[in-house]
Amino acid sequence: MNTKTGSARAYVGAAGLAALAVLFGSLGSWQAGRAAASREAQARFASGAEATVLAPPAALDEAQRFRRVEVRGEYVGEPQFLLDNMLHGGVAGYHVLTALRVEGLRERLLVNRGWVAAGDRRVLPDVTAPGGARAISGRLERLPRPGLRLAAAESSTGGAPLVVLQFPTAEQLSERLGAPVAAYQVLLDPAAEGGYVREWRAPGIAPERHLAYAGQWWLLAVGAAGAAIVIAAKTTMRREP
Incomplete structure (x- = not known):
């Protein structure tokens, strides 16, 4: 060479x-x-538990994420939304998202009532929402987002009373519900009634x-x-x- x-x-x-x-x-x-x-x-999530409790905001800004909110309303029983492909302890399942009707608010609040295991996917879990007016408390958080959202990426199965969705937007949820919704979710307090597994933490890896x-x-x-x-x-x- x-x-x-x-x-x-x-x-x-x-x-x-x-x-x-x-x-x-x-x-x-x-x-x-x-x-x-x-x-x-993680620091903001920890401090959010001790910060002043908020009324439901019209829109969620970064400073309000993880802050506590208290409101009184009534769950909308149908439809409810099962957010698919949510993991807990390495097990696949759903997050149960239930709309809350609040007097004086035009938008429905989306309450995340926690995680349930998927089990046999041919049989959806029984996640009947409690009836009657009740006090709801939890943390404000954005709706779950995919790492990359593609056009027409919504995937859904089922219909009323349960709709299974993957990373829906507020607009898609509003269309399914037939009423306007707030563009965020309320992570229901772990001690509150009517919920499932709720070990909330800041999103992302350690x-x-x-x-x-x-x-x-x-x-x-x-x-x-x-x-x-x-x-x-x-x-x-x-x-x-």
Whole structure:
């Protein structure tokens, strides 16, 4: 092989490794940023339990997420919504979303009454909502979102009294319900009656896992950068007379 050609290929390989080092380093920094965001969400979730109780807002802003809300109303028994593909302890199931009619509010509030196991998917669970007016308390949170929402991505089965949905928007829920709904959910308090499994926590994975992923990417970046330096140095030494 021609020495110049071999050297050129070696330098190209070193440059490719250097580019990979930059990419891996960027991915590590991205994961570190995710860890910081997760830590902030956990802190806001913890502080939300102690903050002043709110009345139902017209729209949910970031500062109101995880804040407590108290309201009195009556559940709308049909239809109820089962949010599919919700995991608890590694088991697949549904979150039960029930509309609440509140006097003086145009929109229905969407109360997440907790998680139920899916079991035999040919038989939907009995999640009959309690009747009569009642006091409801819980935390304000956004509706669940997919990592990537595609056009016409709504998937549903069943009809009244139960509709199974995956990551519906407020508009889709409003259309199914036949009434306007608030564009957020209320996570029903664990001690409240009429609910299911409710071990609420800040969404996302733990910051420690993000940091572990960041460390892996940074180690790969160091390895790629080191290999690039070694290849470039050896190639330069071979070319020297």
